[in-house]
Amino acid sequence: MSGSIEEFHSKKAGDGYYERLEAELKKLNAELHAFNNITLLNTGGYPFSAKDNLCVEGVETTASSRILKGYVPPFNATAVERLLKRKFTFIGKTNMDEFGFGTFGLNSDEPARNPFNREYVTGGSSSGAAVATSVMKYHVALAVSTGGSISAPSSFCGVVGFTPTYGLVSRYGLLDYGNSLDKIGIISRSASDTANVFDLIRGPDDKDSTSVSEAPKKEKAKKNLFVIKELLKGETQSYFERFCDKLRGLGYAIGEVSVPDIEKAVQAYYIISMAEASTNLAKYTGFKYGYKNSGFEKGYNEFFTEARSNFGVEAKRRIVLGTFVRSSSVRSKYYDKAMKVRALLTSRLSKTLEKGNIIIPAMPILTPKIEEARQMDSVSVYKMDISTIPPNLCGLPHVCFPYDYAGGMPIGAQIIGSHFSDNGVLEFVQEWEKTFKYKFKYDVGAL
Numbered sequence: 001m002s003g004s005i006e007e008f009h010s011k012k013a014g015d016g017y018y019e020r021l022e023a024e025l026k027k028l029n030a031e032l033h034a035f036n037n038i039t040l041l042n043t044g045g046y047p048f049s050a051k052d053n054l055c056v057e058g059v060e061t062t063a064s065s066r067i068l069k070g071y072v073p074p075f076n077a078t079a080v081e082r083l084l085k086r087k088f089t090f091i092g093k094t095n096m097d098e099f100g101f102g103t104f105g106l107n108s109d110e111p112a113r114n115p116f117n118r119e120y121v122t123g124g125s126s127s128g129a130a131v132a133t134s135v136m137k138y139h140v141a142l143a144v145s146t147g148g149s150i151s152a153p154s155s156f157c158g159v160v161g162f163t164p165t166y167g168l169v170s171r172y173g174l175l176d177y178g179n180s181l182d183k184i185g186i187i188s189r190s191a192s193d194t195a196n197v198f199d200l201i202r203g204p205d206d207k208d209s210t211s212v213s214e215a216p217k218k219e220k221a222k223k224n225l226f227v228i229k230e231l232l233k234g235e236t237q238s239y240f241e242r243f244c245d246k247l248r249g250l251g252y253a254i255g256e257v258s259v260p261d262i263e264k265a266v267q268a269y270y271i272i273s274m275a276e277a278s279t280n281l282a283k284y285t286g287f288k289y290g291y292k293n294s295g296f297e298k299g300y301n302e303f304f305t306e307a308r309s310n311f312g313v314e315a316k317r318r319i320v321l322g323t324f325v326r327s328s329s330v331r332s333k334y335y336d337k338a339m340k341v342r343a344l345l346t347s348r349l350s351k352t353l354e355k356g357n358i359i360i361p362a363m364p365i366l367t368p369k370i371e372e373a374r375q376m377d378s379v380s381v382y383k384m385d386i387s388t389i390p391p392n393l394c395g396l397p398h399v400c401f402p403y404d405y406a407g408g409m410p411i412g413a414q415i416i417g418s419h420f421s422d423n424g425v426l427e428f429v430q431e432w433e434k435t436f437k438y439k440f441k442y443d444v445g446a447l
């Protein structure tokens with residue numbers, strides 16, 4: 001496959017390759033803002049990047065937040081460490097919505113630009129990871145999804161975004177957003193590269209007690225697929241229906257299931273994720289990490305107010321709402337109910353997944369222009385996660401991949417499998433890639 005890890009090694013990068021790559025990336029980055037910093041480590045291997053909420057020893061890690069400016073971790077996240085050990089070359093930290101809070105990639109000081117057309121959003125929160133993948137010929141990105149941050153940017157930037165079963169990849173060294181939801185995954189240009197890299201980063205880790213020792217099942221692509229009726233609407237519907245016809249032509253059987261309360265997944269997700277985020281952000285006080293404020297002279301409240309005023313608007317909103325839903329007076333009204341929705345949805349989807357995989361559009365809309373997305377209110381933005389939240393809320397493995405182009409912009413679908421069916425969903429996308437050629441506007445680093 002063109003651009004694959006195998007091909008890179010067979011072609012052999014000659015003298016000066018990494019210097020040229022660095023220079024080219026820096027030049028393009030001035031326009032696309034895919035990277036928060038470009039720093040090459042361990043040169044000589046296949047290039048990989050890490051989302052800016054994954055710790056890399058000696059490299060500034062900010063999760064695109066002003067409150068972490070200047071924070072340089074003294075250790076590597078496990079996923080990063082495992083790739084460095086296998087002689088991959090680290091190339092930089094990718095841009096993102098602050099702390100992972102966002103759907104369009106617009107919640108950072110310098111949002112990334114879509115390489116297909118700079119007036120359009122990249123999707124978020126792993127915006128830079130998807131842009132870097134879309135512009136580089138040889139590269140894989142370590143990205144993170146809590147409620148869709150791998151699928152959304154992969155859909156809008158036309159790349160392959162894989163979110164594994166919760167617990168299969170250690171979260172050690174990740175700046176947590178929502179611990180019960182966060183998954184480290186991979187964005188690449190092909191599902192076979194992803195499968196190879198996944199094998200290197202997954203597996204139990206003493207440093208993360210939620211990492212599991214089970215291995216993903218050895219599985220082929222399932223021929224029985226199900227669409228969720230309630231998710232077939234909006235701008236992407238007719239494209240998706242044509243895609244389903246193509247799949248039928250390739251020998252897949254496609255059935256329909258109804259999950260009437262699916263939109264409650266969005267409400268449950270935002271309650272749970274904000275509750276967790278508000279506790280995770282409590283540690284950013286100006287004491288330990290990053291931002292250093294002027295001192296204690298002014299008093300206790302002023303000290304923390306100064307430090308915490310560095311959070312962006314969306315982070316502040318989530319601290320306030322997350323703290324509210326956790327408070328004892330309303331806990332049973334919001335948080336406990338959200339947990340029930342989560343359990344019900346997991347059992348409902350698992351029943352369908354016993355019979356085959358689920359295939360749904362990744363996003364309900366075609367890629368919006370930046371200006372259009374900026375005009376949407378918060379709740380309308382949250383609702384855009386209607387298809388990406390269900391597999392994330394339930395910890396199910398899923399892959400977003402391009403299946404069509406509209407007006408030159410890519411459109412993505414999501415294939416979802418049961419827990420530990422990671423190989424099966426990756427195989428499905430590998431099969432798709434035999435019949436459909438992805439398009440890219442750039443091939444930085446080509447050999």
Ligand code: GLN
Nearest residue numbers: 100102145146147148149
């Ligand atoms: N859009 C969702 C949110 O803002 C998901 C983001 C993510 O997966 N980090 O929470």
